[in-house]
Amino acid sequence: MNAITEARHLHATISADPTTEELAAHWMPFTANRQYKSAPRLLVAAEGMHYTSHDGRKVLDMVAGLWCVNAGHNRKPIVEAIQRQAATMDFSPPFNMGHPAAFEAANRVIAIAPPHMKHVLFTNSGSESVDTALKIAIAWQRARGQGTRTRLIGRVRGYHGVNFGGTAVGGIVGNRKLFGALVAGVDHLPSTHLPEQNAFSRGQPPHGTHLADELERLVALHDASTIAAVIVEPIAGSTGVLIPPVGYLERLREICTRHGILLIFDEVITGFGRTGEAFAAQRYGVMPDIITCAKGLTSGTVPMGGVIVSGEIYEAFMQGPEHLPELPHGYTYSAHPLACAAANATLKLYADEGLFGRAKAMAPTLEDAVHTLRGTRHVIDIRNDGLVAGIELEPRAGAPGRRAFDVFLECYRRGLLIRTTGDIIALSPPLIVEESHIAECVDTLRAVIAAVD
Numbered sequence: 492m493n494a495i496t497e498a499r500h501l502h503a504t505i506s507a508d509p510t511t512e513e514l515a516a517h518w519m520p521f522t523a524n525r526q527y528k529s530a531p532r533l534l535v536a537a538e539g540m541h542y543t544s545h546d547g548r549k550v551l552d553m554v555a556g557l558w559c560v561n562a563g564h565n566r567k568p569i570v571e572a573i574q575r576q577a578a579t580m581d582f583s584p585p586f587n588m589g590h591p592a593a594f595e596a597a598n599r600v601i602a603i604a605p606p607h608m609k610h611v612l613f614t615n616s617g618s619e620s621v622d623t624a625l626k627i628a629i630a631w632q633r634a635r636g637q638g639t640r641t642r643l644i645g646r647v648r649g650y651h652g653v654n655f656g657g658t659a660v661g662g663i664v665g666n667r668k669l670f671g672a673l674v675a676g677v678d679h680l681p682s683t684h685l686p687e688q689n690a691f692s693r694g695q696p697p698h699g700t701h702l703a704d705e706l707e708r709l710v711a712l713h714d715a716s717t718i719a720a721v722i723v724e725p726i727a728g729s730t731g732v733l734i735p736p737v738g739y740l741e742r743l744r745e746i747c748t749r750h751g752i753l754l755i756f757d758e759v760i761t762g763f764g765r766t767g768e769a770f771a772a773q774r775y776g777v778m779p780d781i782i783t784c785a786k787g788l789t790s791g792t793v794p795m796g797g798v799i800v801s802g803e804i805y806e807a808f809m810q811g812p813e814h815l816p817e818l819p820h821g822y823t824y825s826a827h828p829l830a831c832a833a834a835n836a837t838l839k840l841y842a843d844e845g846l847f848g849r850a851k852a853m854a855p856t857l858e859d860a861v862h863t864l865r866g867t868r869h870v871i872d873i874r875n876d877g878l879v880a881g882i883e884l885e886p887r888a889g890a891p892g893r894r895a896f897d898v899f900l901e902c903y904r905r906g907l908l909i910r911t912t913g914d915i916i917a918l919s920p921p922l923i924v925e926e927s928h929i930a931e932c933v934d935t936l937r938a939v940i941a942a943v944d
Protein backbone atom coordinates (compact mmCIF):
# COMPACT_ATOMS: atom_id res chain seq x y z
CA MET A 492 0.00 0.00 0.00
CA ASN A 493 1.30 3.46 -0.80
CA ALA A 494 0.81 6.28 1.67
CA ILE A 495 -2.41 7.53 0.11
CA THR A 496 -4.22 4.18 -0.10
CA GLU A 497 -3.02 3.37 3.41
CA ALA A 498 -4.49 6.60 4.73
CA ARG A 499 -7.73 5.91 2.88
CA HIS A 500 -7.87 2.42 4.30
CA LEU A 501 -7.33 3.74 7.81
CA HIS A 502 -10.20 6.17 7.44
CA ALA A 503 -12.47 3.47 6.06
CA THR A 504 -12.91 2.18 9.59
CA ILE A 505 -14.48 4.47 12.17
CA SER A 506 -12.90 4.72 15.59
CA ALA A 507 -14.91 4.86 18.80
CA ASP A 508 -14.35 8.61 19.03
CA PRO A 509 -14.20 9.57 15.35
CA THR A 510 -12.10 12.39 13.97
CA THR A 511 -13.44 15.01 11.57
CA GLU A 512 -11.48 13.29 8.79
CA GLU A 513 -13.20 9.99 9.39
CA LEU A 514 -16.57 11.70 9.08
CA ALA A 515 -15.81 13.80 5.99
CA ALA A 516 -16.87 11.42 3.18
CA HIS A 517 -20.46 10.98 4.33
CA TRP A 518 -22.44 13.99 3.07
CA MET A 519 -25.17 13.77 5.64
CA PRO A 520 -28.73 14.45 4.43
CA PHE A 521 -30.80 17.28 5.95
CA THR A 522 -27.95 17.85 8.40
CA ALA A 523 -25.82 20.77 9.49
CA ASN A 524 -22.70 18.89 8.35
CA ARG A 525 -20.10 21.30 9.71
CA GLN A 526 -21.73 21.56 13.13
CA TYR A 527 -22.28 17.80 13.33
CA LYS A 528 -18.79 16.82 12.28
CA SER A 529 -17.25 19.18 14.81
CA ALA A 530 -19.14 17.43 17.65
CA PRO A 531 -20.59 14.16 16.31
CA ARG A 532 -23.55 12.31 17.81
CA LEU A 533 -23.39 8.67 16.80
CA LEU A 534 -25.95 6.05 17.72
CA VAL A 535 -24.61 2.52 18.02
CA ALA A 536 -27.45 0.36 19.40
CA ALA A 537 -31.16 0.48 20.20
CA GLU A 538 -33.68 -1.41 22.31
CA GLY A 539 -37.32 -0.61 23.06
CA MET A 540 -37.62 3.10 23.88
CA HIS A 541 -33.88 3.79 23.93
CA TYR A 542 -30.82 4.32 21.82
CA THR A 543 -27.25 3.84 23.02
CA SER A 544 -24.88 6.63 22.02
CA HIS A 545 -21.27 6.12 20.93
CA ASP A 546 -20.12 7.46 24.27
CA GLY A 547 -22.10 4.76 26.04
CA ARG A 548 -25.17 6.70 27.20
CA LYS A 549 -28.80 5.60 27.08
CA VAL A 550 -30.91 8.07 25.10
CA LEU A 551 -34.71 8.12 25.41
CA ASP A 552 -36.17 8.17 21.89
CA MET A 553 -39.21 10.45 21.91
CA VAL A 554 -39.37 10.75 18.09
CA ALA A 555 -39.52 7.08 17.11
CA GLY A 556 -36.23 7.53 15.26
CA LEU A 557 -37.72 9.90 12.69
CA TRP A 558 -41.44 9.34 13.14
CA CYS A 559 -41.08 5.72 12.05
CA VAL A 560 -40.12 3.23 14.78
CA ASN A 561 -43.72 2.84 15.92
CA ALA A 562 -43.25 -0.65 17.41
CA GLY A 563 -40.19 0.37 19.44
CA HIS A 564 -36.59 -0.54 18.65
CA ASN A 565 -35.18 -3.95 17.78
CA ARG A 566 -38.37 -5.87 18.40
CA LYS A 567 -37.55 -9.54 18.28
CA PRO A 568 -40.33 -10.78 15.94
CA ILE A 569 -39.36 -8.15 13.35
CA VAL A 570 -35.62 -8.73 13.67
CA GLU A 571 -36.05 -12.48 13.32
CA ALA A 572 -38.38 -12.18 10.33
CA ILE A 573 -35.80 -10.04 8.50
CA GLN A 574 -33.02 -12.48 9.38
CA ARG A 575 -35.08 -15.46 8.18
CA GLN A 576 -35.96 -13.77 4.90
CA ALA A 577 -32.37 -12.69 4.24
CA ALA A 578 -31.25 -16.29 4.67
CA THR A 579 -34.06 -17.71 2.47
CA MET A 580 -34.33 -15.41 -0.56
CA ASP A 581 -32.41 -12.16 -0.91
CA PHE A 582 -34.15 -10.63 -3.90
CA SER A 583 -37.03 -11.35 -6.23
CA PRO A 584 -37.66 -9.30 -9.40
CA PRO A 585 -40.76 -7.19 -8.83
CA PHE A 586 -41.86 -6.87 -12.46
CA ASN A 587 -43.84 -9.81 -13.87
CA MET A 588 -42.63 -11.92 -10.94
CA GLY A 589 -43.74 -12.06 -7.32
CA HIS A 590 -43.07 -13.70 -3.97
CA PRO A 591 -45.46 -14.72 -1.19
CA ALA A 592 -44.38 -12.10 1.36
CA ALA A 593 -45.31 -9.30 -1.09
CA PHE A 594 -48.90 -10.49 -1.46
CA GLU A 595 -49.17 -11.08 2.28
CA ALA A 596 -47.91 -7.54 2.98
CA ALA A 597 -50.45 -6.07 0.56
CA ASN A 598 -53.27 -8.07 2.16
CA ARG A 599 -52.19 -6.94 5.62
CA VAL A 600 -52.12 -3.27 4.59
CA ILE A 601 -55.52 -3.48 2.89
CA ALA A 602 -56.97 -5.25 5.93
CA ILE A 603 -56.35 -2.15 8.09
CA ALA A 604 -56.97 0.51 5.41
CA PRO A 605 -60.37 2.20 4.96
CA PRO A 606 -62.80 -0.31 3.42
CA HIS A 607 -63.02 1.31 -0.03
CA MET A 608 -59.25 1.10 -0.46
CA LYS A 609 -58.41 -2.18 -2.10
CA HIS A 610 -54.91 -2.15 -3.63
CA VAL A 611 -51.40 -1.03 -2.68
CA LEU A 612 -48.34 -0.39 -4.84
CA PHE A 613 -45.12 -0.70 -2.87
CA THR A 614 -42.23 1.77 -2.97
CA ASN A 615 -39.12 2.27 -0.83
CA SER A 616 -39.79 5.57 0.88
CA GLY A 617 -42.30 8.29 1.55
CA SER A 618 -40.84 10.44 -1.22
CA GLU A 619 -41.30 7.65 -3.74
CA SER A 620 -44.82 7.04 -2.48
CA VAL A 621 -45.73 10.68 -3.04
CA ASP A 622 -44.31 10.92 -6.55
CA THR A 623 -45.98 7.60 -7.39
CA ALA A 624 -49.33 8.84 -6.08
CA LEU A 625 -49.11 12.08 -8.07
CA LYS A 626 -48.34 10.14 -11.26
CA ILE A 627 -51.22 7.73 -10.58
CA ALA A 628 -53.59 10.66 -10.03
CA ILE A 629 -52.73 12.28 -13.37
CA ALA A 630 -52.80 8.94 -15.21
CA TRP A 631 -56.15 8.01 -13.61
CA GLN A 632 -57.75 11.23 -14.78
CA ARG A 633 -56.52 10.42 -18.29
CA ALA A 634 -57.70 6.81 -18.06
CA ARG A 635 -61.23 8.02 -17.35
CA GLY A 636 -61.16 10.43 -20.26
CA GLN A 637 -60.18 13.58 -18.33
CA GLY A 638 -56.70 14.03 -19.73
CA THR A 639 -56.74 17.81 -19.27
CA ARG A 640 -56.64 17.33 -15.50
CA THR A 641 -52.92 17.56 -14.83
CA ARG A 642 -52.64 20.22 -12.13
CA LEU A 643 -51.63 19.27 -8.61
CA ILE A 644 -52.57 21.22 -5.51
CA GLY A 645 -50.47 21.07 -2.34
CA ARG A 646 -50.46 23.28 0.71
CA VAL A 647 -48.19 25.92 2.18
CA ARG A 648 -46.00 24.33 4.87
CA GLY A 649 -46.75 20.86 3.50
CA TYR A 650 -43.96 18.27 3.37
CA HIS A 651 -44.19 15.49 0.83
CA GLY A 652 -40.64 14.29 0.62
CA VAL A 653 -37.82 15.47 -1.56
CA ASN A 654 -38.36 14.08 -5.05
CA PHE A 655 -39.39 16.55 -7.75
CA GLY A 656 -43.15 16.02 -7.48
CA GLY A 657 -43.15 16.01 -3.69
CA THR A 658 -40.90 19.09 -3.56
CA ALA A 659 -43.22 20.89 -5.98
CA VAL A 660 -46.43 20.21 -4.03
CA GLY A 661 -44.58 20.76 -0.76
CA GLY A 662 -44.79 24.16 0.84
CA ILE A 663 -41.68 24.61 2.95
CA VAL A 664 -39.74 27.44 1.33
CA GLY A 665 -36.30 26.30 2.42
CA ASN A 666 -36.84 22.90 0.81
CA ARG A 667 -37.93 24.44 -2.52
CA LYS A 668 -35.95 27.58 -3.21
CA LEU A 669 -32.67 25.96 -4.34
CA PHE A 670 -34.23 23.68 -6.90
CA GLY A 671 -35.52 25.78 -9.75
CA ALA A 672 -38.89 25.50 -11.40
CA LEU A 673 -39.65 22.01 -10.02
CA VAL A 674 -42.85 20.70 -11.66
CA ALA A 675 -45.12 22.91 -13.75
CA GLY A 676 -48.81 23.32 -13.01
CA VAL A 677 -48.74 23.22 -9.23
CA ASP A 678 -50.61 25.50 -6.85
CA HIS A 679 -50.97 25.63 -3.07
CA LEU A 680 -53.69 25.99 -0.45
CA PRO A 681 -52.86 28.21 2.52
CA SER A 682 -51.53 26.57 5.66
CA THR A 683 -53.97 25.89 8.48
CA HIS A 684 -51.82 27.59 11.11
CA LEU A 685 -53.82 30.30 12.94
CA PRO A 686 -51.82 30.95 16.10
CA GLU A 687 -53.81 34.02 17.18
CA GLN A 688 -57.01 31.97 17.39
CA ASN A 689 -55.81 28.43 18.00
CA ALA A 690 -52.73 28.64 20.26
CA PHE A 691 -52.60 25.97 22.99
CA SER A 692 -55.43 23.94 21.44
CA ARG A 693 -55.79 20.36 22.63
CA GLY A 694 -56.60 18.02 19.76
CA GLN A 695 -58.23 19.54 16.69
CA PRO A 696 -58.16 23.35 16.83
CA PRO A 697 -61.57 25.04 16.64
CA HIS A 698 -60.79 27.68 13.98
CA GLY A 699 -59.82 27.29 10.34
CA THR A 700 -62.51 25.24 8.56
CA HIS A 701 -62.92 28.14 6.13
CA LEU A 702 -59.33 27.69 4.90
CA ALA A 703 -60.52 24.65 2.94
CA ASP A 704 -62.72 27.03 0.91
CA GLU A 705 -59.51 28.34 -0.66
CA LEU A 706 -59.77 25.24 -2.84
CA GLU A 707 -62.90 26.77 -4.37
CA ARG A 708 -60.84 29.85 -5.17
CA LEU A 709 -58.18 27.71 -6.92
CA VAL A 710 -60.91 25.89 -8.85
CA ALA A 711 -62.33 29.24 -9.91
CA LEU A 712 -58.87 30.37 -10.99
CA HIS A 713 -57.69 27.28 -12.88
CA ASP A 714 -61.01 25.54 -13.65
CA ALA A 715 -61.74 22.07 -12.28
CA SER A 716 -61.10 20.55 -15.72
CA THR A 717 -57.36 21.25 -15.24
CA ILE A 718 -56.97 19.86 -11.71
CA ALA A 719 -56.04 16.21 -11.08
CA ALA A 720 -55.52 16.02 -7.32
CA VAL A 721 -55.11 17.73 -3.99
CA ILE A 722 -52.48 16.35 -1.61
CA VAL A 723 -52.32 17.16 2.10
CA GLU A 724 -50.90 15.64 5.24
CA PRO A 725 -53.83 15.11 7.64
CA ILE A 726 -51.45 16.31 10.36
CA ALA A 727 -48.63 18.39 8.88
CA GLY A 728 -45.65 16.82 10.66
CA SER A 729 -42.36 17.99 9.28
CA THR A 730 -43.28 21.67 9.35
CA GLY A 731 -43.86 21.43 13.08
CA VAL A 732 -47.11 19.60 13.91
CA LEU A 733 -50.18 21.36 12.53
CA ILE A 734 -53.37 19.55 13.55
CA PRO A 735 -56.32 19.86 11.12
CA PRO A 736 -58.97 22.33 12.31
CA VAL A 737 -62.38 20.88 13.12
CA GLY A 738 -64.32 20.34 9.87
CA TYR A 739 -61.40 21.25 7.60
CA LEU A 740 -60.66 17.83 6.10
CA GLU A 741 -64.39 17.16 5.67
CA ARG A 742 -64.75 20.32 3.65
CA LEU A 743 -61.73 19.55 1.48
CA ARG A 744 -63.27 16.15 0.79
CA GLU A 745 -66.59 17.68 -0.14
CA ILE A 746 -65.07 20.22 -2.54
CA CYS A 747 -62.83 17.60 -4.20
CA THR A 748 -65.77 15.26 -4.75
CA ARG A 749 -67.94 18.02 -6.18
CA HIS A 750 -65.25 18.95 -8.73
CA GLY A 751 -63.95 15.48 -9.69
CA ILE A 752 -60.59 16.12 -8.01
CA LEU A 753 -58.78 13.24 -6.29
CA LEU A 754 -57.93 13.71 -2.61
CA ILE A 755 -54.60 12.26 -1.53
CA PHE A 756 -53.76 11.95 2.16
CA ASP A 757 -50.02 11.80 2.72
CA GLU A 758 -49.97 9.53 5.76
CA VAL A 759 -46.23 8.88 5.83
CA ILE A 760 -46.20 10.18 9.42
CA THR A 761 -49.82 9.67 10.48
CA GLY A 762 -50.07 6.09 9.21
CA PHE A 763 -49.76 2.97 11.36
CA GLY A 764 -51.19 4.08 14.65
CA ARG A 765 -49.72 7.54 15.17
CA THR A 766 -53.18 9.05 15.72
CA GLY A 767 -54.62 6.04 17.56
CA GLU A 768 -56.10 4.47 14.43
CA ALA A 769 -54.40 2.65 11.57
CA PHE A 770 -54.64 5.82 9.46
CA ALA A 771 -55.60 9.42 10.17
CA ALA A 772 -58.38 8.97 7.59
CA GLN A 773 -60.07 6.75 10.16
CA ARG A 774 -59.14 9.00 13.07
CA TYR A 775 -60.83 11.99 11.43
CA GLY A 776 -63.52 10.02 9.58
CA VAL A 777 -62.60 11.49 6.19
CA MET A 778 -61.91 9.13 3.30
CA PRO A 779 -59.32 10.07 0.67
CA ASP A 780 -58.98 8.39 -2.73
CA ILE A 781 -55.29 7.66 -2.26
CA ILE A 782 -53.13 7.23 0.86
CA THR A 783 -49.34 7.44 0.73
CA CYS A 784 -47.45 5.71 3.51
CA ALA A 785 -43.95 4.54 4.54
CA LYS A 786 -42.09 4.78 7.89
CA GLY A 787 -44.32 2.83 10.32
CA LEU A 788 -45.09 0.24 7.63
CA THR A 789 -41.92 -1.59 8.69
CA SER A 790 -41.46 0.34 11.93
CA GLY A 791 -38.43 1.91 10.24
CA THR A 792 -36.50 -1.37 10.08
CA VAL A 793 -36.20 -1.75 6.29
CA PRO A 794 -36.99 1.06 3.83
CA MET A 795 -40.49 0.62 2.44
CA GLY A 796 -43.43 2.75 1.36
CA GLY A 797 -46.79 2.20 -0.25
CA VAL A 798 -49.51 3.92 -2.27
CA ILE A 799 -52.95 2.67 -1.27
CA VAL A 800 -55.74 3.29 -3.76
CA SER A 801 -59.48 2.81 -3.99
CA GLY A 802 -60.93 -0.02 -6.04
CA GLU A 803 -62.28 2.57 -8.46
CA ILE A 804 -58.80 3.91 -9.24
CA TYR A 805 -57.23 0.48 -9.77
CA GLU A 806 -60.10 -0.73 -11.97
CA ALA A 807 -59.78 2.26 -14.31
CA PHE A 808 -56.28 1.06 -15.23
CA MET A 809 -57.30 -2.53 -15.90
CA GLN A 810 -57.83 -2.12 -19.62
CA GLY A 811 -55.77 -2.35 -22.82
CA PRO A 812 -53.75 -5.35 -24.03
CA GLU A 813 -53.45 -7.97 -21.26
CA HIS A 814 -49.76 -8.68 -21.91
CA LEU A 815 -48.70 -5.07 -21.19
CA PRO A 816 -48.21 -3.43 -17.78
CA GLU A 817 -51.26 -1.31 -16.99
CA LEU A 818 -49.12 1.21 -15.12
CA PRO A 819 -45.60 1.83 -16.47
CA HIS A 820 -44.21 2.64 -13.05
CA GLY A 821 -42.41 0.83 -10.22
CA TYR A 822 -39.00 0.40 -8.61
CA THR A 823 -36.39 -2.35 -8.70
CA TYR A 824 -36.87 -2.64 -4.97
CA SER A 825 -40.70 -2.39 -4.90
CA ALA A 826 -41.91 -5.13 -2.54
CA HIS A 827 -38.35 -6.15 -1.71
CA PRO A 828 -38.40 -9.48 0.19
CA LEU A 829 -36.62 -8.05 3.25
CA ALA A 830 -38.99 -5.08 3.38
CA CYS A 831 -42.04 -7.31 3.00
CA ALA A 832 -40.82 -9.67 5.71
CA ALA A 833 -40.32 -6.66 7.98
CA ALA A 834 -43.75 -5.24 7.11
CA ASN A 835 -45.51 -8.53 7.76
CA ALA A 836 -43.86 -9.00 11.14
CA THR A 837 -44.47 -5.34 12.03
CA LEU A 838 -48.15 -5.34 11.07
CA LYS A 839 -48.64 -8.60 12.97
CA LEU A 840 -46.92 -7.13 16.03
CA TYR A 841 -49.11 -4.00 15.91
CA ALA A 842 -52.16 -6.28 15.94
CA ASP A 843 -50.87 -8.78 18.53
CA GLU A 844 -49.98 -6.02 20.98
CA GLY A 845 -52.90 -3.74 20.12
CA LEU A 846 -50.44 -0.90 19.60
CA PHE A 847 -52.82 1.43 17.73
CA GLY A 848 -55.24 1.21 20.65
CA ARG A 849 -52.35 1.76 23.00
CA ALA A 850 -51.49 4.97 21.14
CA LYS A 851 -55.07 6.11 21.58
CA ALA A 852 -55.00 5.26 25.28
CA MET A 853 -51.69 7.09 25.88
CA ALA A 854 -52.62 10.19 23.88
CA PRO A 855 -54.35 12.01 26.80
CA THR A 856 -51.27 11.38 28.98
CA LEU A 857 -49.01 12.97 26.37
CA GLU A 858 -51.49 15.82 25.93
CA ASP A 859 -51.71 16.61 29.63
CA ALA A 860 -47.95 16.36 30.06
CA VAL A 861 -46.95 18.63 27.18
CA HIS A 862 -49.52 21.27 28.10
CA THR A 863 -47.84 21.64 31.51
CA LEU A 864 -45.08 23.40 29.54
CA ARG A 865 -47.44 26.32 28.96
CA GLY A 866 -45.98 29.25 30.85
CA THR A 867 -42.40 28.00 30.52
CA ARG A 868 -40.15 30.76 29.21
CA HIS A 869 -40.05 31.01 25.36
CA VAL A 870 -43.05 28.68 24.81
CA ILE A 871 -45.61 30.40 22.52
CA ASP A 872 -47.76 27.44 21.44
CA ILE A 873 -48.38 23.77 22.21
CA ARG A 874 -50.46 21.53 19.95
CA ASN A 875 -51.13 17.81 19.90
CA ASP A 876 -53.29 14.95 18.69
CA GLY A 877 -52.79 11.21 19.05
CA LEU A 878 -49.17 10.49 19.91
CA VAL A 879 -47.89 13.67 18.28
CA ALA A 880 -47.09 16.96 19.95
CA GLY A 881 -45.50 20.21 18.87
CA ILE A 882 -44.05 22.81 21.21
CA GLU A 883 -43.30 26.13 19.55
CA LEU A 884 -40.69 28.50 20.93
CA GLU A 885 -40.35 32.20 20.30
CA PRO A 886 -37.45 32.48 17.83
CA ARG A 887 -34.31 34.15 19.09
CA ALA A 888 -34.02 37.63 17.55
CA GLY A 889 -32.03 37.48 14.30
CA ALA A 890 -31.38 33.72 14.60
CA PRO A 891 -34.46 31.71 13.65
CA GLY A 892 -34.18 28.02 14.53
CA ARG A 893 -31.19 28.53 16.81
CA ARG A 894 -33.07 28.39 20.12
CA ALA A 895 -34.79 25.08 19.34
CA PHE A 896 -31.52 23.66 17.99
CA ASP A 897 -29.85 24.55 21.29
CA VAL A 898 -32.69 22.76 23.10
CA PHE A 899 -32.14 19.72 20.85
CA LEU A 900 -28.40 19.63 21.59
CA GLU A 901 -28.85 20.04 25.33
CA CYS A 902 -31.62 17.42 25.49
CA TYR A 903 -29.37 14.98 23.69
CA ARG A 904 -26.59 15.70 26.16
CA ARG A 905 -29.07 14.89 28.93
CA GLY A 906 -30.17 11.62 27.30
CA LEU A 907 -33.30 12.65 25.40
CA LEU A 908 -33.81 12.56 21.64
CA ILE A 909 -36.34 15.04 20.24
CA ARG A 910 -36.81 16.50 16.75
CA THR A 911 -36.75 20.19 16.02
CA THR A 912 -37.82 22.05 12.92
CA GLY A 913 -37.38 25.80 12.88
CA ASP A 914 -38.20 26.77 16.47
CA ILE A 915 -40.69 23.96 16.96
CA ILE A 916 -40.01 20.85 19.01
CA ALA A 917 -41.80 17.75 17.72
CA LEU A 918 -42.53 14.67 19.79
CA SER A 919 -43.78 11.40 18.27
CA PRO A 920 -42.71 8.52 20.52
CA PRO A 921 -42.91 4.83 19.68
CA LEU A 922 -46.40 3.52 20.44
CA ILE A 923 -44.99 1.42 23.29
CA VAL A 924 -44.22 4.63 25.24
CA GLU A 925 -45.05 4.57 28.95
CA GLU A 926 -46.15 7.30 31.31
CA SER A 927 -42.71 7.37 32.94
CA HIS A 928 -41.03 8.09 29.58
CA ILE A 929 -43.42 10.96 28.92
CA ALA A 930 -42.80 12.38 32.38
CA GLU A 931 -39.02 12.10 31.97
CA CYS A 932 -39.21 13.79 28.55
CA VAL A 933 -41.35 16.70 29.72
CA ASP A 934 -39.26 17.24 32.87
CA THR A 935 -36.10 17.41 30.78
CA LEU A 936 -37.74 19.72 28.25
CA ARG A 937 -38.99 22.04 30.99
CA ALA A 938 -35.52 22.36 32.49
CA VAL A 939 -33.74 22.74 29.16
CA ILE A 940 -36.16 25.24 27.59
CA ALA A 941 -36.04 27.40 30.72
CA ALA A 942 -32.23 27.28 30.70
CA VAL A 943 -31.49 28.21 27.06
CA ASP A 944 -31.10 31.84 26.03
Ligand code: PXG
Binds near residue numbers: 557619
Ligand atom coordinates in the same frame (compact mmCIF):
# COMPACT_ATOMS: atom_id res chain seq x y z
N1 PXG B 1 -44.41 12.69 3.29
C1 PXG B 1 -44.48 13.03 4.58
C2 PXG B 1 -45.76 13.52 5.17
C3 PXG B 1 -43.33 12.89 5.39
O1 PXG B 1 -43.40 13.24 6.67
C4 PXG B 1 -42.15 12.08 3.46
C5 PXG B 1 -43.30 12.23 2.73
C6 PXG B 1 -40.92 11.56 2.80
O2 PXG B 1 -40.57 10.32 3.26
P1 PXG B 1 -39.07 9.78 3.04
O3 PXG B 1 -39.19 8.33 3.48
O4 PXG B 1 -38.77 9.88 1.60
O5 PXG B 1 -38.17 10.61 3.89
C7 PXG B 1 -42.15 12.39 4.82
C8 PXG B 1 -40.89 12.24 5.61
C9 PXG B 1 -38.95 15.86 10.15
C10 PXG B 1 -38.79 14.94 8.97
O6 PXG B 1 -38.04 16.51 10.51
C11 PXG B 1 -39.86 14.26 8.48
C12 PXG B 1 -39.73 13.45 7.37
C13 PXG B 1 -38.49 13.31 6.77
C14 PXG B 1 -37.40 13.99 7.29
C15 PXG B 1 -37.55 14.81 8.39
O7 PXG B 1 -40.03 15.94 10.70
N2 PXG B 1 -40.85 12.86 6.88
